[in-house]
Amino acid sequence: MTFSFFLCIFCARAQSLPPGMTADSLHAPWYHGVASGDPLPGGVIIWSRITPAPGNYDPYDVQWAMYSDSLLTAPVQSGTVQTDSSRDWTVKVDVSGLQPDRVYYYSFADTAGNRSATGRTRTAPSGNVQQLRFAVFSCSSIYSGYFNAYARIAEKSATLNAAIHLGDYLYDFVDDQEQIRVPSPFPVEPQNLEEWRDRHEYYLLDPDLRRARQSLPWIVIWDNHDMKCSGSSGTCDTSAVRAFMEWLPVREPDPSDPSKIYRSFSFGGLADIFMTDVLVHRNKDLLPGGAYNMLGSLQYSWLKQQLSQSQARWKIMGNQRMMGGWYTNGIPQWLLDMVPNEGAVFDYGSWDGFPETRDSLFSFLASGSIDNFIALSGDAHVSITQDLTTDPFSTGTYDPATGNGSAGVEFLPTSISRGNLDESGAPPELADALNQMDLNANPQHRYADLFRHGYGIIDLRPDSALAEFWYSDILSPAAADTLAKTMIVLNGENHWKRGQTTGLEKLSENMWIVYPNPTDGEVNIAGEGLAQQELIKVYNMLGELVAAFKASPVAGRITIDMASLRPGIYLVEGSSILRPLRVVLSSEY
Numbered sequence: 001m002t003f004s005f006f007l008c009i010f011c012a013r014a015q016s017l018p019p020g021m022t023a024d025s026l027h028a029p030w031y032h033g034v035a036s037g038d039p040l041p042g043g044v045i046i047w048s049r050i051t052p053a054p055g056n057y058d059p060y061d062v063q064w065a066m067y068s069d070s071l072l073t074a075p076v077q078s079g080t081v082q083t084d085s086s087r088d089w090t091v092k093v094d095v096s097g098l099q100p101d102r103v104y105y106y107s108f109a110d111t112a113g114n115r116s117a118t119g120r121t122r123t124a125p126s127g128n129v130q131q132l133r134f135a136v137f138s139c140s141s142i143y144s145g146y147f148n149a150y151a152r153i154a155e156k157s158a159t160l161n162a163a164i165h166l167g168d169y170l171y172d173f174v175d176d177q178e179q180i181r182v183p184s185p186f187p188v189e190p191q192n193l194e195e196w197r198d199r200h201e202y203y204l205l206d207p208d209l210r211r212a213r214q215s216l217p218w219i220v221i222w223d224n225h226d227m228k229c230s231g232s233s234g235t236c237d238t239s240a241v242r243a244f245m246e247w248l249p250v251r252e253p254d255p256s257d258p259s260k261i262y263r264s265f266s267f268g269g270l271a272d273i274f275m276t277d278v279l280v281h282r283n284k285d286l287l288p289g290g291a292y293n294m295l296g297s298l299q300y301s302w303l304k305q306q307l308s309q310s311q312a313r314w315k316i317m318g319n320q321r322m323m324g325g326w327y328t329n330g331i332p333q334w335l336l337d338m339v340p341n342e343g344a345v346f347d348y349g350s351w352d353g354f355p356e357t358r359d360s361l362f363s364f365l366a367s368g369s370i371d372n373f374i375a376l377s378g379d380a381h382v383s384i385t386q387d388l389t390t391d392p393f394s395t396g397t398y399d400p401a402t403g404n405g406s407a408g409v410e411f412l413p414t415s416i417s418r419g420n421l422d423e424s425g426a427p428p429e430l431a432d433a434l435n436q437m438d439l440n441a442n443p444q445h446r447y448a449d450l451f452r453h454g455y456g457i458i459d460l461r462p463d464s465a466l467a468e469f470w471y472s473d474i475l476s477p478a479a480a481d482t483l484a485k486t487m488i489v490l491n492g493e494n495h496w497k498r499g500q501t502t503g504l505e506k507l508s509e510n511m512w513i514v515y516p517n518p519t520d521g522e523v524n525i526a527g528e529g530l531a532q533q534e535l536i537k538v539y540n541m542l543g544e545l546v547a548a549f550k551a552s553p554v555a556g557r558i559t560i561d562m563a564s565l566r567p568g569i570y571l572v573e574g575s576s577i578l579r580p581l582r583v584v585l586s587s588e589y
Contacts, residue, residue: 018181020146020477021205029053030108030116032201033210037218037249039162039265041100041126044217047249048108048116049090049204050083059084060110062091066098067105072118076104088197090246100268101125117210121217122161129268130462133159135216137455138166138223138320138378139415142203143187144178144423145474149416149455150212152472152481157215159541160457161267166378167223167279167320168418169248170203178419180475190228196243204247213249220248221261221275223320223379229279236280262299264306271460272312274303276319278351287356294354303361307370313491314372314460321350323358323375324386324410330441335434338424350379359390362407371492373408374465376458381415383449383456383469384438385487387495392444400443403495411467411487413456414449417474421450446496447485454481459569465489466584468569483567486518486584514572518584521563523572526556531576536560539571539580546570 023031028051035047050060065078076098083091091108098104102123108116125132135153153163172189174182183202190196204210226244229236241258244250254260259280265273281296293300307315326346328336345352365373375388387406389398398405414420422428431451438448447469454471466488472481488497513526525536530553538547538560546565551558562570562585571580 016184017205018183020207021181021183022207023205024117024207024210027115027117029110029114032204033214034106034108034116034119035213035218035249036106036119036121036216037220038251038263039122039124039217039219041124041266041268042098043094043096044098044104044121044123045092045094045249045251046106046108046119046121047090047092047247049088049201049247050108050110052085052089057085060089063109063111064091064093064095065107065109066095068102070105070118070120072105072107088243088246092246092249094251098123100127101129117214119214120157124161124265125268125270126266127268129270132161132267132271132460134458134460135160135163135455136166136376136411136413136458137163137416138413139168139381139418140165140209141168141171141175141178141415141418142206142209143171143174143180143182144419145180145417145453146477147206147208147212147416148472148474148478149453149470149481150206150208152470153455154208154211154215156457156541157212160216162217162219163212164273164275164318164376165218165220166318166376167221168225168379169220169222169244170199171225171418172199172228173225175419175423177423177425190240193239193242196237196240197246200243200247218249219265219273219275219318220250221277221318221320223279227279262302266312269312270462271314271316272306272310273316273318274306276303276317278319278321282354287360289356291356292354294351294357300357304364307365307373308368310370313462314374314465315370316374316376316458318376320377320379322347322377322380322384322410322412323351324384324388324444325352325392325442326350326380326384327392327442331437335426335437338426339421347380362388362390365407371494372465372489373494374458374489375408375410377410377412378415380412381418381420381453382412383414383447383452383485384410384412384445385447385467385496386410386412386442386445389444392442398444401498403493403498406444406495408494409489409496411456411458413469414453414471416455417453420453422452426451446498447487449484452484461582463491466569468584483569483586486586488518514581514583517582518586519562520586522559522561523583524557524559525572525574525577525581530556530558530574534558534574534576537573538562538565538583539573541569541571 032049037045059082068074106119227236227240253263262277282294283292285293285297287293342348351358388408391397435448452471453474457468459466469485470481536549549560567586570583
């Protein structure tokens with residue numbers, strides 16, 4: 001089969017493609033790349049899709065293999081599976097028998113020897129784990145802008161354990177205000193299984209998306225644009241559900257119930273991740289007081305059991321919607337006229353529309369003394385971190401100055417490309433003022449950016465969790481992104497840390513202390529046993545040496561200046577320092 005034939009198939013649906021959109025012709029007929037997902041300590045899902053030859057409707061035998069090396073010389077697992085039109089020629093294999101916390105490589109081949117691109121994946125760790133890093137993102141409209149964020153995530157994949165997509169992986173329509181990359185003829189909303197499959201196929205003409213899927217395992221849930229669901233009843237298009245499960249590397253928790261996607265993942269003693277679905281199960285079951293349960297009775301019972309039984313340091317709940325409050329009181333009317341809102345809150349389709357479920361969950365956390373709860377949320381297209389509280393305006397319930405009274409924290413990174421205030425027409429020169437308006441109206445919010453796009457990274461350690469906001473351009477291809485803000489929550493505190501680290505505060509579980517951290521340049525390192533002259537080496541997260549300093553201790557500490565380096569996360573080593581120290585360099589401090 002030739003690449004030109006594939007284009008002819010696609011030309012039936014589009015006469016022209018936006019710049020940069022192209023299939024992986026080098027690995028024909030595996031035009032749509034490879035992907036992996038749902039990592040376990042001993043296994044992972046691998047995925048690809050073969051495009052059938054003209055007029056061939058017979059099943060295809062597909063060979064797959066997993067290797068321990070990138071040169072594909074050391075196979076560890078292999079097998080043969082069959083695919084056909086009933087699965088839209090997609091291939092999904094649940095590979096088992098692997099080792100924890102190992103990087104593996106994989107590929108697919110047909111009987112003629114045509115081989116797919118090589119994928120890279122990583123199993124989940126087990127036991128004692130000292131660090132985890134996850135990319136976190138949502139709302140990736142291919143029509144609204146370029147997928148630069150996906151390219152940057154792929155570049156950082158060696159430093160990441162997995163990627164977490166919180167919904168709206170694809171979009172069912174083109175927003176009138178966001179027509180940046182639109183093919184011709186103009187896309188129509190999918191109405192049947194074939195059209196939903198076509199939309200998934202079109203998305204994978206984007207090389208940056210293919211790279212991100214190829215580079216590390218994904219943990220994915222859906223949202224309303226993936227599913228075309230009714231917000232009031234939770235009823236979703238069954239053909240959209242089927243296409244989603246065919247084209248994403250998702251392990252189906254219950255094959256007899258395709259609408260069930262909530263599931264959990266263990267990453268050793270450091271983190272348990274609970275992926276929940278607040279879209280499909282809402283408005284079906286009632287809480288004891290008579291209000292609708294946003295999670296549904298079965299899922300809510302499952303979540304509480306998972307939280308109660310978790311022995312991990314950090315309890316991470318992924319969900320599609322903002323969990324904490326997003327209130328409009330005090331926001332100027334001219335801004336509310338510009339931004340969709342529902343009166344007292346911005347969105348009753350989020351947890352603000354189900355306050356009884358939210359209060360019940362927070363009470364459950366408090367009554368069970370469940371610490372270190374982090375909600376990862378999507379959908380809102382903006383960047384927000386907030387403390388999670390039942391009432392941010394009651395001084396008896398929550399203290400904004402200290403964070404006391406918070407049941408946990410929320411990390412909501414911005415959208416990959418879908419619009420926010422910028423696309424709504426808000427003046428960019430007022431960005432700082434409008435972000436501050438949000439913080440004034442919502443005392444539980446600790447950071448807000450209503451304009452930029454990109455992704456987040458959650459960095460977990462035994463003593464702390466860092467939330468990083470990374471921003472990328474969406475209007476044109478770009479080769480760089482920016483780390484704009486890093487927030488910290490310390491073990492057992494259940495609220496975002498106020499200000500920066502200015503004192504001798506222990507942010508690592510050894511004898512060495514780094515402060516201020518985050519920093520805008522100058523860093524102090526204090527500890528016992530410093531040499532008369534320390535050779536300090538600074539490495540980026542790719543393991544590359546980027547700076548070296550000689551420093552002598554004064555009053556038990558040494559000081560180095562990292563202001564010449566780009567904002568980011570670095571590891572600092574010294575001739576007397578027993579293990580690498582993590583330093584966050586940010587222009588915001």
